Amino acid sequence: MKFPKIPMAAINRLSIYIRALEELEEQGIKVISSERLAKQCGVNPAQIRKDLAYFGEFGVRGVGYRIEDLIREIKEILGLDRTWNIAMIGVGNLGSALIRHGNFIKHGYVFAAAFDIDPHKIGKRLPNGLIIHHIDDLEKVVKECDIHIGVIATPASAAQSVANQLIIAGVNGILNFAPAQIQVPECCHVENVDFTIKLDSIAYHLSTSGT
């Protein structure tokens, strides 16, 4: 295959495929066809084959994909053949729930540091052992802990300033939970999570389908 632009949607689907493949592997299944995998993921079989074809040939014609190998290959494509250290900014309601959550570590994401601006929280120790640092120590701690991803769980009003601090500290990947549109330079990649947009979409569907 030549040099195609890879659709972002394809990247996101790779994550979905991994989830399904890991589940199948747990069930002891060794090999799967694009057709069966597609059914499980709710997509078109050709879609799976094309998504994978952007990166190489991973299947065996007439047989299917060896699950163990495919998981490893996709993880390599996505950069998940390593762990990623994450900084949590804003240890409130949501931030502490995320840190407490055990699922991230299973996928190689490690909360390696936490930050807040509230004097009552600074210095406190979280259940998992992390100490809450002052946001002004961000740059120092990011270096020390080799952090590459920042999660913004502050109020929306602080989101842009926190993003700026992250970028100065050399963090180029941001997961933003605040309902704010943050501006970052080219080098930085931001993903936004906004539950209310999802709820709005549900509300739209319920309204238009006569419920």
Place this chain on the structure above:
Amino acid sequence: MKFPKIPMAAINRLSIYIRALEELEEQGIKVISSERLAKQCGVNPAQIRKDLAYFGEFGVRGVGYRIEDLIREIKEILGLDRTWNIAMIGVGNLGSALIRHGNFIKHGYVFAAAFDIDPHKIGKRLPNGLIIHHIDDLEKVVKECDIHIGVIATPASAAQSVANQLIIAGVNGILNFAPAQIQVPECCHVENVDFTIKLDSIAYHLSTSGT
């Protein structure tokens, strides 16, 4: 305009526009052009005009959009000219953080009931006054409280069974936080929220841009 299929992406953008418009309104601005709004939302101006054109004509040529009116119109399009009662299923880490969060009510989403299966939690009262019901009382409570949306915040292993119960209870809108692909009938609309997919996307970008 005739009868175009409306892209789902357009619906999601309407939510984004509302957020921006509400912010502008707070700043005392009355009227805005598609160009300025587009800048703020990080999209193409023609995109905004086209998205709105699916539903009618809301602007004034040569002038722009009256912000107050446009907010009202978009809310009506999305079905946000009312409140929506929500049931939280699974009052754990994440579920309780969501219930505690004040932002949903501002957008007209009300947590009207909470459910769990853990005997230690059933009957307990949450900070906001809600009592945690047993999941088996779902159908009854859904009727009593006029609930139309269910939020699944249980472990992935319980997600499908909870979804089934929601549908039997007559809930046709589901926001699913569990990392599971749930199957529902045509009449039901599901939105999935999976943070690890977003993290995977960040990892991919960091890996491929030589960081």
Place this chain on the structure above:
DNA sequence: TTTGTAAAGTGAATTAAATCACATAAAGGG
């Protein structure tokens, strides 16, 4: 070894979405 079959890989066709570019309409000033 040969042959039948299953399923990956892929160029072509289709479908969908985003953007352009211009005709159109409102507002304001001379």
Place this chain on the structure above:
DNA sequence: CCCTTTATGTGATTTAATTCACTTTACAAA
């Protein structure tokens, strides 16, 4: 009252993503 400015609304165009349909290849059974 007309002319200029401005920004919407939209058909045409471009770009992107998905799906189809066929070719290729590996394997297994005879």
